[in-house]
Amino acid sequence: MLEPYRRILRLPGALAFSSVGLVARLPISMLSLGIVILVSERTGSYGLAGSISAAEIVAAAVVSPLQGRIVDRFGQARVLPAAATVFAAGVLLLVVSVEQRWATPLPHVCAVVAGAAFPQIGSSIRARWRQIVPQRSLLDTAFAFDDDFRRAGFRTVP
DSSP: OOHHHHHHHTSTTHHHHHHHHHHHTHHHHHHHHHHHHHHHHHHSOHHHHHHHHHHHHHHHHHHHHHHHHHHHHHOHHHHHHHHHHHHHHHHHHHHHHHHTTOOTHHHHHHHHHHHHHOOOHHHHHHHHHHHHOOSHHHHHHHHHHHHHHHHTTOOOOO
């Protein structure tokens, strides 16, 4: 039962990018909850917390297809580090904006920047599987392996 997974993980680079992908997916499921906890704790308003979290989620959902096209055009090595840098800056500014009690639209703008720049890890990993897996049956196994990570709580943005 585990042999097909062993076969795909023995392919060059597979274990490395799968492991990195596992860690890189952690913020996906935690960011929205973290925003709600931070904002509600600092402001006492669940309404504000929900609206800032929603701004991040909507931005991620709207921009993710565009980011996928940019990755396809320019490559993961160029796009993902830039996206990760902008994402980190957006999250940092979001935290600062909440802690410093900046005016209401500014935390939302920071959340939109973070959401829009959220690196598209899941689609990037699936693209890498397509490049290194030689047989269709093994590709199905690779995608199933990737899907197991997502079902374990490491969800990707649609």
